[in-house]
Amino acid sequence: MKIWQYIVRRLLLLIPVLFGVTLITFTLIQVSGDPAAIYYTKGMPPQKKAQIRHEMGLDQPIAVQYVLYLQRLLRGDLGVSSSQADLPVTECIKLFFPATFELATVSMIITIIFGIPLGIVSAVKKDRFADHLTRVFALAGSSLPIFWLALLLQQVFFYIPYTYGPPNGLPEGWYLPYDGRYTTMLYFTHPVISEGGPTGFLTIDALLVGDYEVFWDALKHLILPSICLSYASVAIVTRMMRGSMLEVLGMDYIKSARAKGLDEKTVINKHARRNALIPTTTVIGMSFAGLMTGAVLTETVFSWPGLGRWSTLALLTRDIGGIMGFTLFVCLIVVIANLIVDILYAYLDPRVRLE
Amino acid sequence: MEIEKENDETSRAEHSKPEICMSKYENANKEKVKNENVTKNGIKKRDEESSFIRSLKPKVREFKRTIYMFRQSFLAMAGLSIVIFYLIVAALAPVLAPPEENQKDVYQRKVHYDEMHKDPSPEHPFGTDSMGCDVYYGVIWGTHISILMGTVIVGITVLIGSILGAMAGYFGGKLDDILMRITDVFLSLPSLILAMAIVVSLGRTLENIMFALIIVWWPAYTRIVRGQALAVRENKYVEAARAVGASEARIVWKHILPNCISPIIIQATMDFGSVVLTAAALSFIGFSYAGATTTEWGMMVSAGCRDITSGQWWTATFPGLAIFFFVLGFNLFGDGLRDLLDPRLRR
Numbered sequence: 167m168k169i170w171q172y173i174v175r176r177l178l179l180l181i182p183v184l185f186g187v188t189l190i191t192f193t194l195i196q197v198s199g200d201p202a203a204i205y206y207t208k209g210m211p212p213q214k215k216a217q218i219r220h221e222m223g224l225d226q227p228i229a230v231q232y233v234l235y236l237q238r239l240l241r242g243d244l245g246v247s248s249s250q251a252d253l254p255v256t257e258c259i260k261l262f263f264p265a266t267f268e269l270a271t272v273s274m275i276i277t278i279i280f281g282i283p284l285g286i287v288s289a290v291k292k293d294r295f296a297d298h299l300t301r302v303f304a305l306a307g308s309s310l311p312i313f314w315l316a317l318l319l320q321q322v323f324f325y326i327p328y329t330y331g332p333p334n335g336l337p338e339g340w341y342l343p344y345d346g347r348y349t350t351m352l353y354f355t356h357p358v359i360s361e362g363g364p365t366g367f368l369t370i371d372a373l374l375v376g377d378y379e380v381f382w383d384a385l386k387h388l389i390l391p392s393i394c395l396s397y398a399s400v401a402i403v404t405r406m407m408r409g410s411m412l413e414v415l416g417m418d419y420i421k422s423a424r425a426k427g428l429d430e431k432t433v434i435n436k437h438a439r440r441n442a443l444i445p446t447t448t449v450i451g452m453s454f455a456g457l458m459t460g461a462v463l464t465e466t467v468f469s470w471p472g473l474g475r476w477s478t479l480a481l482l483t484r485d486i487g488g489i490m491g492f493t494l495f496v497c498l499i500v501v502i503a504n505l506i507v508d509i510l511y512a513y514l515d516p517r518v519r520l521e
Numbered sequence: 522m523e524i525e526k527e528n529d530e531t532s533r534a535e536h537s538k539p540e541i542c543m544s545k546y547e548n549a550n551k552e553k554v555k556n557e558n559v560t561k562n563g564i565k566k567r568d569e570e571s572s573f574i575r576s577l578k579p580k581v582r583e584f585k586r587t588i589y590m591f592r593q594s595f596l597a598m599a600g601l602s603i604v605i606f607y608l609i610v611a612a613l614a615p616v617l618a619p620p621e622e623n624q625k626d627v628y629q630r631k632v633h634y635d636e637m638h639k640d641p642s643p644e645h646p647f648g649t650d651s652m653g654c655d656v657y658y659g660v661i662w663g664t665h666i667s668i669l670m671g672t673v674i675v676g677i678t679v680l681i682g683s684i685l686g687a688m689a690g691y692f693g694g695k696l697d698d699i700l701m702r703i704t705d706v707f708l709s710l711p712s713l714i715l716a717m718a719i720v721v722s723l724g725r726t727l728e729n730i731m732f733a734l735i736i737v738w739w740p741a742y743t744r745i746v747r748g749q750a751l752a753v754r755e756n757k758y759v760e761a762a763r764a765v766g767a768s769e770a771r772i773v774w775k776h777i778l779p780n781c782i783s784p785i786i787i788q789a790t791m792d793f794g795s796v797v798l799t800a801a802a803l804s805f806i807g808f809s810y811a812g813a814t815t816t817e818w819g820m821m822v823s824a825g826c827r828d829i830t831s832g833q834w835w836t837a838t839f840p841g842l843a844i845f846f847f848v849l850g851f852n853l854f855g856d857g858l859r860d861l862l863d864p865r866l867r868r
Contacts (some may be wrong), residue, residue, distance in 0.1 A: 186706030191718065196721035305596075305856075311798055313805045314822055315830050316842030321838075325830055344830065438731035459711040466806055467826065477714070478806045481721050493718045497710050504709065 172512050176505055188499045191490045192235050196228070198486050204248065239494070247488030249479045255491030258476060263495075264365035264366025266465070266472035270457045273396035281400045282446065285407020289415060289442075292436060300404060308399020311432055312460050316394045320344040323390060343387050345469035348380065356380050359429065362387075391468045399453035406449040411442040441463045444514050451507025455500045463504060526843045576840050587861055597857020603850025611664040618661040627662060630654035638833050648835035650824055654814055656836055660815035666727075667727035667847060670800050671793045674734045679789050681735075681744025687777045689743065690750025691769075697747070712737040713799055717806070725807045727817065730800055738796065744787055749781035756780075783862035790858055794851030802846050818844045 195201060202218050213356050238244075244255035253261075260454065288300035328342040332429050347368055353359050359379050363371025369388065374380035415438055416418065423433050458474075465474030473492060480488035591597055620627050633653035641648040647656035689697040707715070712734075714810065719733035754777060762772050765858065801819030808815075813824035818840040825836030 181711050182702050186703065187710065188714070190710075194718055194722040305852060306845075306851065309798070309803075309845055309852050311801055311819075311822070311841055311844045311848075313802060313819075313826075314844065317826060317837050317841065321829050321834055325832065325834075331833065349622060358575065379770070381606065432696065455711045459713040462717070463802055463806065476640050477717065481717055481725075481807055484721060484724075486721060489718050489721045493710070493714055496714050500711060501709055 168467040169509075169512060173509055176508055178506065183501060187494065188239060189232075189234060191494055192232050195235075195486060195490060200224075201486075206450070211487045244491040244494065245487035247480065247485055247491065249483040249485035249488050250476070255487055259473070259495055262471065262473045262476045265368075265470060266458075266474060268369070268459050269388070269391055269464070269470060269472060270368045270454070270461060271396060272392040273399065273452070273457055273460075274450075275401055276392055276396040278400040278450065279416060280396075281403030281450075282407050282443070284400070284404040285446070286411055286434065286439060286442075288404065288408040289411035292412065295371065300408070304401040304404040304408075307404075309395050310397065312394060312398060313467055314461040315397060316391075316464055319390045319394055320467070332445060344390060344391050347471055348383050349387075352380060352383060352455070359508050391464050391470055393470070395457060395464045399450075399456055402453055402456070403446060403449055407442060407446050410445045411438060414442045444511070447514065448507055448511055449499065451503055451510070458496050458500060533560045546650050556632050557736055558713040560603035569588045580791055580823050591857060591861055594857050595854050596859065597860070600850050600853025600855070603846055605856050606852065607664055607668070607847055610661060611703055614665060618655075620658075628666060628816050630816060632814060639830070641835055648841040650812055650813070650821075650833075650862050651828060653823075656821070656825075656839050659816040660839050661688070661819070663818045663821065663840065663843060664847075666817050667797045667801075667844075667854060668814075670727075670731055671797050674731055674796045674800070675739065675789050675793050676733050677790075678738040678844050679742055679785060681780065682739040683746045684773075684784055685739070686743040686746025687750045687773050687781065689752050690747040693843050700743060701747070704743050707737065707740040708744070710737075713802060716799065716803055720803060720807060727804070730807070733803070734796060734800060738792070741792075742785065742788065745780045745784050746778075750777050750846075753777050787855055787859045787862060790851055791855035793853070796849045797851075798844065 175465040200219075202215070202222050202224055205218050208213060216225070225233060226234070240371075242256055244250045244259075247255050247258045250258050284300050284303075288297045291297045323342040324344040348359055350515035354378055356379070358375050358377050359368070360371050363374060365371055365374075370380055371386060372378070420433060420438055423437050425429075428437075461470075461472060462477055464470065465472045466478045469475065473495070477489060477492040478487070480492065538643050556705050580694050584781060591601075615627075615719035624631050631654065633649070636649050636653040638650055639649040639653075645657060647660060649655055676798075685700055689700040716730070716737045718734040720729050723729040723732070724807050759772060759776050763775055767775075799816070801822070805823040807825060808820045813820065816823075821840035822837045823843075825833070825838075825840070828834070828836045
C-alpha cells in the first residue's frame, strides 16, 4: 500500500470517531436540562416558552434535533459561552487558544529536550546510579498531582525567595512570576500585548516587533507553567525511551556493530537511537492529549489566560455551551495529533502499512 | 537467582522422566502424608489423595517462586508497603484522628473560625486552614474517601469492561465492530476533559465525579480483555468445551475471562492510583472553596490553593503529599505485578 492510500484510510477512520464525539456532547447537552432555559424570564407565559422552544427546534423529535445540531456544528456554530458574557464559542477559542498553544509548544520542546536524553542515559547505564535516579524521577512524574506540583513550584520559586530574601526585596529576576502571561503594568505601555501580534505567541510577537522587555517578561512567565505542564510527559517519554532503547540494544545488529569495532558512541547515537526513537515518536504525539489535560490544571493554578482556565470557569459556572465547545475542540486537536503521529509512524517504519 | 534457575532446570528434567519424578515426590511427601493420616482418623488414606497433593505441588512451587521474585524487587515491595500503610491508616482512622464531639458527618470537618491559619503544632500536626479546619484530620479521613472511590470506580469499570471485552473478543463480528468503534471514541478523548463535560451536565457532586470516571474508564478494559480473548479463544480447551456442549455464556465466564485475569489485575492496580489522581484533579477544579470542609484530598488542596502565596504552605502541601504517595504506591505495586505476571518479561 502506498503512503497516500494509508493516509486516506486513516482519514476515513476519523469519521466514526468524530461522529461519536458529537453524539456524546449532544447527549450531555440533552441530559443537562432545558437548553432554552437561559432565555426564559420570570413569570413568562407558557405559550411564550413554547414559542421559544419551537424557534430553537426543541419540540422536534430527538433524531431531528441531532441532525440540526450537526448542521450547526458544520456551519461552525458551536453556541455561546455564558461564562464569557455570551461570546460565541468559536470566538472564545480564537481568544484563548494561542496562549494554550504557546504553553503546550514550549512544554513539548522541554519534553523532547529532556525526555529523550534521559531515557537513553537510563538505558545505557542500566541498573547503575544514574538509571535508578532517572527511574525514580520518571515514576514520580506519573504519580504527581499536577495541580499540586504547580503550587509547590509557586511556593519554591516565588514565595520563598520573595519572603525570605533580603529585607528590601530581592533584585528583579531572583524570583519568578507565578501568575498570568505578562506583568499587568506592561499591558498599558506595550501595544504588543494589548493589540496582539500575527502569531499569537507573545514571546515570538514581541521578538518580531523588537520589544525585548515584553519578550523577557513573557519568557519568565512561561518558565513555571511549562515546567509544571511538561513534567508528566517528560516522565512518560523517558520511560518509553528507556524501554525501547533497551530492546534495541539487545538486538543482533547492535552486537554486530560492536563486533566490527565501532566505538560505543557511534553504536548508541547512530545505530541504536534512531530505531529506538520510532516507538517514542508515537508516545510524544500521544502525550499531546496529556498536555491538553494538564493545561486545564496548570492554567487554573497559574491563572494562565488559555483554554484550560476558560474550561474551569465554565465548569464552575455551569456554562454548558462553553464546556461542550471546549470538549469538541480538544477532541479535534487530539484526533489530528494522533493522525499526524500515525502518518509519521508509517513513514518512519514502513512495516506498519503492510498490515 | 542462579540457584532458582538451577532448581527450575532440574524440575524440568524431572518432568521429562515421569517415573523418577513420581518416586521423588512420593519420598518427599511420605513423612508428611503419613503424619496427616495418623492424626486425622487413623485410617490410611487412599492413593488418590496423595496424587491430588502431587498435582498441587507445581502450583505451590510456582506460587512460592512468584512471591520470591516479588520480594526480590525493592520497588515492588516499597509499593506494597505504601499500599498496606494506607489501608492501615484507613482502618485506624477513628483512633488516629477521632471525630470531634457533636460532629455529624465524619467526612465533613468542623469549622473553627477562632483557629484560622494555625501553624503546625502538636495540637494540629498539619496546621489548620482558612476556615480553621484541622488539616491532619482531613488527610487521615481522606484515605477513606480515596479508597472508596478507587474501589467503586475500578470495580465497576473492570466488571463492565471485561465482560464487554470478552464478548467482543469471543463472538467477534458485528458486536465486536460496534464495541470497538465506541471504545475508539472514548479513548481518543482525554479522560479528564470528558469527565469534566459529564460533571458539568450532571452537576458537581462527588457521586457524579465517580459516575463520570466510570463512563470514561471502562473502554480501556474492554480493549485489553478483547485482545486477550482473541488469543484465548483459539485454544484447544475452548474448542473442547464447545464440543462437550458448554453454553456460550459458560465458555466466556469459565474459560475466556479467567485466562484474561492477569492483564486485568495489572491494569486495575495501576488504575487504582490514577483514578484517585483524576478524581482529585476533578474535585480540585470543580469545587474550589465549595468543598473546603470535605475530607477529600483534591478539595483540600484546592482550598489551600490561595494560601500558598500568602505563606500558609501546610494547607495544600499535606493533602497533596497524601495523593502523591497513594498514587505512587499503587503505581509501584502495579509495576511489580506486571513484571511478575507478564510472562514475556520473565527472567
